[in-house]
Amino acid sequence: MLSEIERRELEDAVKHYPDKRGATIDALLTIQRRRGWISDDTLLEIAQFLEITVEDVDSVATFYNLVFRKPVGRHVAFVCDSISCWIKGCEQVQEQIKTLYQADLGQTSPDGRFTVLPIACLGHCERAPALMIDQDVYGDVTPEKIEQIVEKYK
Amino acid sequence: MERPLTQHIHPDGTTRTLREYVTTGGYRSVQRLSSELAPKDLQRLVTDAGLRGRGGGGFLTGTKWSFVPMGVDAPKPKYIVANGDEMEPGTFKDRVLMEGDPHGLVEGMILAGYAIDAEVGYIFLRGEYHLSAQRLTEAIAEAYAAGYLGKPLPGTKFRFDLHLHASAGRYICGEETALINALEGKRAVPRAKPPFPQTVGLWGKPTVVQNVETLYNIPHIVNQGSDWYHRLSRTQDGGTKIYGISGRVANPGWWELPLGTTVREVLERYAGGMADGVRFRGLLPGGISTAFMTEEHLDLPLDFSSIPPEVGRLGTATMIVLDDHTCPVGFVLNLEKFFARESCGWCTPCREGLPWVARILMSFEDGRATKEDLSLLEMHTKWLAPGHTFCGLAPGAMAPLQSALKYFHDDFERHITTGGCPWSKKSSQHRIVV
CATH class of the missing domain: 1.10.10 (Arc Repressor Mutant, subunit A)
Structure with a gap:
């Protein structure tokens, strides 16, 4: 209710x-x-x-991608995979997230901490590649920076 | 050089409150609304100014307003909608405005509402723009408290209400009739036209949908006049434009410049040329639904009138640069996967054609493509062209593909002859299934 x-x-x-x-x-x-x-x-x-x-x-x-019809982790990490971010290496960012947290696109990490989803252009193309965790956007993301960015999302 | 839209935006990313906005002339245009500036006069002023839609369509704002039924017999309520569903890849200009100066949008909405005698406005904002949502919510509350919204404006009978609608994703919401369905709480599937929204729109009432940047221009036209507005521009279209660049350039970013600034100036003077170690191959001038431009087009003025139709169109004027370290086929594959994913699925050519195109492009990257696949791609650029689909999504998707086949034909051929992507150590990363 x-x-x-x-x-x-x-x-x-x-x-x-x-x-x-x-x-x-x-x-x-x-x-x-x-x-x-x-x-x-x-x-x-x-x-x-x-x-x-x-x-x-x-x-x-079921039409809108920001509405979740399945359970998600405590946080949702949206990896922008549109063109400006693709040029600047968003696939490496995805790979690093997958390695660190055992969650591929569309999956939730085994500890329930993150669900990782692809997202259409986040409109931060001048700071590509971009990543949004819950409501916070990060630009100029590199695979090396991921752990540090993710630190505060427990 | 005057930068009316962005001159007051704080470089540190903080926003401007009502108090600050008013000290720099904010809401002055609203105080001029009276019998001396009737809705018809405002329409004429904006028509004379030559303001054209900044979302990519380039339609004359004054003309768009003129289709709305006016007078006592006109249907009520009428609606004005700001299209803040900025999801065109490579495009971030509206975000800059909404985060930096949210009251400019509120003021533009009041004026546009007045011009068509609309009582209610909605700002349709993409769901991912959380900071814009927060700042617009505060700005709207401040504007209500100050009496700009929710009660008759001094000297007029005009009273305007404004709501913020945060959306929930999907690129197709940017299409104006799909946006109207989304605002009504439905699936964002485009509607058949005619009737056009200006006569039958939101909940069946006359509705004007306008891009955010377009609306920001209106207060300045009211304050300073149409002659001044024309002088801002270098060409026949009035005003400035927010240009942007992303990709491997030295200094990606955005700049408000006179309309008609050339590609070369933006790329070389403002973006500092290409990043170290890479060379320019081409660019999409305004989002991914525009055709590639190459070296030969660098001196074209970026406006709504100077780009020949056989070359392409301006779109959103936020450019995406292709460099020589990036595979043109992989680049276009990324675009077509995006379009395939974002198709609303309503009409068959788009729903089925776009994933087909993406799969063919993937076969080039994986080394499975043959000569026949090149003809299949060419075929799709014809069968997904305007007139074959319900809305502009799939035709938009064909613009970069068709031009890539023209300018980067040798690169497509090389994928066939070398049996895969010459750029890629990482073709496994093109693995997203569509």
């Missing part, structure tokens, strides 16, 4: 749109911030709140 605070956040989100359905993406992201991912049960709770079908909500949830 939606907690009191979750319900309040959803009520706030709905105010920005002329109908409740407009807040579907906000609702998914808001609840995901608290619960980490969107389970089938969560989907149902959101659908009931927005007064639309669970299929409607799932069609949206």
